Amino acid sequence: MAELLVTIVCGLLSVVYGIWAIQSVMAADTGNERMQEIAGAIQEGAQAYLTRQYTTIAIVGVVIFAIVAFLLSIPVAIGFAIGAILSAAAGFIGMLVSVRANVRTAQAASQSLGAGLSIAFRSGAITGMFVAGLALLGVAVYYYILTEIMGYAGTSRAVIDALVALGFGASLISIFARLGGGIFTKGADVGGDLVGKVEAGIPEDDPRNPATIADNVGDNVGDCAGMAADLFETYAVTLVATMVLAAIYFAGSDVLQAAMVYPLVICGVCAVASIAGTFFVKLGQSNSIMGALYKGFIATAVISLIALYPITSWVFGGMDVVLTLPTGFSFTPMALFLCGVSGLVITGLIIWITEYYTGTGFRPVRSIASASQTGHGTNVIQGLAISMEATALPAIVIIAGIIVTFQLAGLFGIAIAVTTMLALAGMVVALDAFGPVTDNAGGIAEMADLPAEVRDTTDALDAVGNTTKAVTKGYAIGSAGLGALVLFTAYTQDLKFFAANSDQYGYFQGVTSETLDFSLSNPYVVVGLFFGGLLPFLFGGIAMTAVGRAASAVVEEVRRQFKEKPGIMKGEERPDYGRAVDMLTRAAIREMIVPSLLPVLSPIVCFFAINAIAGKANGFAALGAMLLGVIVTGLFVALSMTAGGGAWDNAKKYIEDGNYGGKGSDAHKAAVTGDTVGDPYKDTAGPAVNPMIKITNIVALLLLAVLAHQ
């Protein structure tokens, strides 16, 4: 299959770009000895943390591998392993580069803004291309092996189950990495700020603060590795769900092959467009960093848009073929192309809305800054108000996206729109992963006592990083909102398939179109909606508590060091950075387990509980509704947390830029409180909701497969 091979080549290109870029970053100057020493400590801490995190996940993973192999089959379990291992690899490689690019960025920033931007962005692009490339290769190569080498039909259960398991593997890594990394980074950040900035009155990244290395480690394990795993799974799960939907919808039709590889080809083309886009990231005459990044993003989007039309025509053999859904609805590849365009437009709108809500130039952030003048309380009230308000426009964009793409090409149109949205992941991750590098570069500049201008340059880079980080999160959760219907449809179609073939799949006897009722007037559907709805709230609550606990532990550790070694504050004694890193490592690993298992176990509990009370059909109905319930509240919880946190952060920056009294004023103190509150909002609980939503969906699909196997 030419299409599949083209996709694989595109995936390989991404990886090749990544390897080339690694060499180019590593060749840069690493600065003076002090800088290298600091960077070394960060590298050591980050590597130690990730090794421990992945070891823990590996234990869970091996158990699940065995269960999947036992309940389903070895090829399915291998799919799970591929998803998990590649996701972990993308995160690990990204982090390894990130902790080496930080010091090089600091050094380059001492020459020029452009040089600093170039290294930081290239480092981010490495993570981005590895995420997109490995995810694409994982799905495409395993699909190739299963269908072309092992000879399974694309629509066979073996292939579908293996692809779903691949998504599950990615999801599992992602929830652990997002949560563990999020707890680590924000425990360090919040704890370090509280005891350093607030109590001891020393600036951020001051080398006297024993938590400062941990804070820089956290940026890498949270914002780089955690985010990479999150986007890897979003990408993989969406791709897989779209392929599964194609397999179900077009089984027996001429267009089956084309429809199944079409999402892969979209991702392949957009991956190449992302590589091309990276070369457009260059400082213009205005010296606008955001402008430079946008140039790269816009180039990627435009190239993708232009390429989408011919490749659609190529895959389907013309633009006037007719595709017909089982509902009888017909459309042409032209409609699918327009769905892809819609996906790009939705991405653009969400970026634009996120920037409005988190950028310092607009009403929301300024209103929080202004409210800081009357104290901590009003800052937080206004921040919460903005965080809630910020959910409305993205939700309306998602609603409009659903309506438009559904009108164009039914549910398959929605799937294609989300796939196209996520096909840009390489570029979007690049924009995001650039953040922790610049954040670290600033920290290294501060700790190594580089001249103030260097710090100004890294600060300018870092401020942009805040916005791009918020944008990525909005993008990830927005795609989840749009993708919810795709995942839910995959679930219902799968269920329908098993129910229709209940002679073969005995467990599904009695589940018929009469007994299975997904209508809102079925109370078990409402029960499922409520049960799903409570998960993001409970999960968010646990995650916030975990950060608070980790931060308190950091505060106490730092206080202890200050007390036992009075020389630290005088700059005569070196703090024990390692202890804070160690402590956070243990805390993060311990705290991530329970909340991560919540979305894994909930679908199973929901199904079997309602099954016991009201029968199988209602159990499946409640489970389906749970999947939508978790997205309905999860979408708003995640959007509000990520936007609110970004707005709080930039409100502080806006004050630091000299407004409302500037640094050190009472308004600034209130803004620091808001920023602290926003930290776990935007970097722990909020972004972890996205993999949480996916994992419930994927587990539900796997549960069906397991029950069918009985």
Next chain:
Amino acid sequence: MAELLVTIVCGLLSVVYGIWAIQSVMAADTGNERMQEIAGAIQEGAQAYLTRQYTTIAIVGVVIFAIVAFLLSIPVAIGFAIGAILSAAAGFIGMLVSVRANVRTAQAASQSLGAGLSIAFRSGAITGMFVAGLALLGVAVYYYILTEIMGYAGTSRAVIDALVALGFGASLISIFARLGGGIFTKGADVGGDLVGKVEAGIPEDDPRNPATIADNVGDNVGDCAGMAADLFETYAVTLVATMVLAAIYFAGSDVLQAAMVYPLVICGVCAVASIAGTFFVKLGQSNSIMGALYKGFIATAVISLIALYPITSWVFGGMDVVLTLPTGFSFTPMALFLCGVSGLVITGLIIWITEYYTGTGFRPVRSIASASQTGHGTNVIQGLAISMEATALPAIVIIAGIIVTFQLAGLFGIAIAVTTMLALAGMVVALDAFGPVTDNAGGIAEMADLPAEVRDTTDALDAVGNTTKAVTKGYAIGSAGLGALVLFTAYTQDLKFFAANSDQYGYFQGVTSETLDFSLSNPYVVVGLFFGGLLPFLFGGIAMTAVGRAASAVVEEVRRQFKEKPGIMKGEERPDYGRAVDMLTRAAIREMIVPSLLPVLSPIVCFFAINAIAGKANGFAALGAMLLGVIVTGLFVALSMTAGGGAWDNAKKYIEDGNYGGKGSDAHKAAVTGDTVGDPYKDTAGPAVNPMIKITNIVALLLLAVLAHQ
């Protein structure tokens, strides 16, 4: 009809109790001249505010009355007027008593705790009995007039539409009163605290603070009148929806009459049980105020439980009659009795859970207090974590309630459970409305310089008021969660009725069981869920912003007075209390309009937008889903806000009791910030979500009636 007359007598008894209690409260000693002067200022401010608020609502109300009369009929418009006027009356009377009981409670508290409790509780009970009594009388008497005097059949559209319009009238008052009152009270509270406690360093209720009278006025217009309107509408809407459901389900059956009056009789009996319960509220030897209040509540619940069995048997003519739903599901009155018992158990569980999350004796509040030690940021983080976590258990109770009562008696069973839950409203409102009286009494004691012991007594009463206020909110929103299915079912059944008779109701031609698809796999259903889901977030965001803005205005006004009249702080000059009251009045009225109209207009926009895009049937499906979407997110938003706010408040109290450094410590300052954040959470945005949910449902039902009339 004997049952109807008995119900009316019960309703009258509540009103008679209220009138008797008013006389008894008014007969108490009003204290010294200074106290009377202060109370006079509060009375004046509260009356001025409510008069303006109701005038504004009256203008909106008259317009809607005309629209309803034009689009439907005069009797329906009269139903609307009855709901609106009685709701307003209950709130107004309650507030008039409350602002007179405050000074009498302060005076009584100078004699003994028991005497203070007695007057404060009796004042609360007046509001409670007027709410329950007038709501019950409104529904029962108008139903009596329509069916017995005007001769309409109970199942006729005229009766159903009139009852729904009655609920709409109550809802409209409620959303305005909750929001307007909430913005007023929290604008005053937050603003007054910020500038008084934090900036000027004077205690709460210090007479030198120009916002102090406004703060006391706010307690009455928000926590008394606003809450009364909220519970009035919850009561009326639930009662009406249950009757409508009975009319639809049992049309043509022998049990129709019985099923329609059964909810009325439950409310009547429980109203009398509430009156009896008030006499059990007496301080025991332990001097526990909460214990005294619980005695009253438990007595009410037990008497209701005992009475429920015989009256069920009486209404249905025995316990072994068989009731059959259109779905074919059969049950006996015994099952309905058990549903009623379930309603009482759910109420008890929700009270218990709320106390766990907001009481100072348990982990959640203490964890917030403990987190205050490390600063403002960690206090807020932990408070947000608790607020999110606090949604899980109530949601599970609601889920269990749905399952149990549905198993007992289908959807009608759920309706009966909610009705029984709300039948206790008289007692629950009494517990709640006691709060603002004691809060005011404390303020008066402070301002009138009464001895410290008096303030201690009123403080003890006030602390209990915080918990009972949280309990009422949990109860109101919990019933809304359970009632959501009832309202949604009323909507779908109504729709089904019009669709089945589309020869008579021409607009509904083409809406058939084939085209109308409430299944979750219909994208327009998902669109509706998302659209409904965004409303509580947007609404909450707007409400929080409004409070922040009002509070900032108060801060500036107070700062201006302090600056222009330096004698105020020395106690030589009297602040201009009236200006703060005036300013807040204008702010609250102005800010309440837009968010109040949001839930009124959203169902209409949702239906016509989707109707234009995808046809009538999908428009109705999306609208139905919107009703559930608003409850799915609204339930969690409201629960988290009300529980979180209560927990923050009591964490501050826990520190003030001498823990973690006590008053004036850094932990206390952090806890004050948390309390400030919690204020608009628990008293403005959170509780207003409840009427918001109801109003979207009621408007949807009215929309169906209007469309049927075309």
